[in-house]
Amino acid sequence: MRMVAEQALRPSEARALRVNDVMLLERELGKLTAHHNGMVREIPLQPQTALFLREWISESGLHDADLLFPGTRGGPVSASVCQQMWQQAQEAVLPRDALYSWRVGEPISVLRDSCLVKWLRRGISAVTVAEWAGVTSSWLALRYPHCFRTEKVEIDWDHLAEAMALPDVLKS
DSSP: OHHHHHHOOOHHHHHHOBGGGEEEOSTTOEEEEEEETTEEEEEEOOHHHHHHHHHHHHHHTOOTTSBSSBOTTSSBOOHHHHHHHHHHHHHHHSOOSTTTGGGTTOOTHHHHHHHHHHHHHTTOOHHHHHHHHTSOHHHHHHHOGGGSOOSOOOOOHHHHHHHHOOOHHHHO
16 A cells, blocks of 8 residues: 555556566665566656665565565565455544545555555656656546646747747748
């Protein structure tokens, strides 16, 4: 769940991560290679995530080809087990009052959505966020329109006409 929340991975990508998909650099830097539908992308690791992964790999005695987060039998964690863990986490953390009751039952992908919104609101370019998330910039704009400028912009029509004008040589 942490990888989905902090690195905007799809839940299926997080379940399939292997140790060799993680590159831990000096200090608290690193990058993660995510695989989805035959596409590969690299995502910079948040410093706290790099530190967590360094400790996790060391303490778990994992090797390069091992799954980063194996299930109880060594294979990938199933989608249903992942969903159960997410449900338990929601029930443990979210208060049971009317204000938050609507949140229980949301899919784990809401963590990915939250991360993408956080990146966009921090001013990371939509092109970069799209690259890290494995989507297009237009998909981001359609999915999260509230993260983009919505106020009216005054158009400088004279400047626009000047910029769009053909050179004098082509006018004749």
